[in-house]
Amino acid sequence: MTYSIIGSGAVGAALARQFARSGIAVGIANTRGPDAIARDLGAGVVPMALADALKADVIILAVPFRAHAAVAKALPGWSGKTVIDAMNTYGISADAFQGQTSTEVVATAFTGAHVVKTFNQLAAALLARDPAEHGGRRLMFLSSDDAAAQAAIAKLVSDLGFAPISLGALASGAPLISFGGNGVAGPLVLKDLVQHG
Secondary structure, eight states: OEEEEOOOOOHHHHHHHHHHTTTOOEEEOOTTGOOOOOOOOTTEEEEEEEEHHHHHHHHEEESSGGGGGHHHTTSSSOOTOOEOOOOOTOOGGGGGGGGOOOHHHHHHTTTTOEEEOOSSSSSSHTTTTTSSEEEEEEEEEESSHHHHHHHHHHHHHHHHEEEEOOOSSHHHHHHGSBBBBGGGTTTTTOOOOOOOO
């Protein structure tokens, strides 16, 4: 399984450091090209062009929400790929989603992909910290309409050191871990929760 992160801002860099800490190779790309990506993200983190990053099996979206549509258009089809929505929707009206969750909107853009919502519910500074905390592991929630993809990404979440918690389908689970339109936060957003035992 190969992994890439699209977006090298605070969230993308935090995730890259978690991959490096866990010894899992990952590519990282942005719209400005590999020369604009920090080189101190850790061993196994490879800055690359967007076209190369999109060859990965699992692609993590860590870009501003409005930028996801341009990423989706960079490939003619997404069949067989898993896309992780690690974005939030700051400053976007709830009307823009027409009754869907933001991740359902993402799934529509990435036709054929297996879409999973996760990695978005912690502040970047907290996301970058070692998930082992106070004798336990920091929780990371996931939601997807694809049970197999959700299970595969739950394993990745665990391999990165977090304790994965499945919230089920996007319509019911994603709102719990999303900044919705109009800045409304789900009840599990920005909660630093640790699982013991």
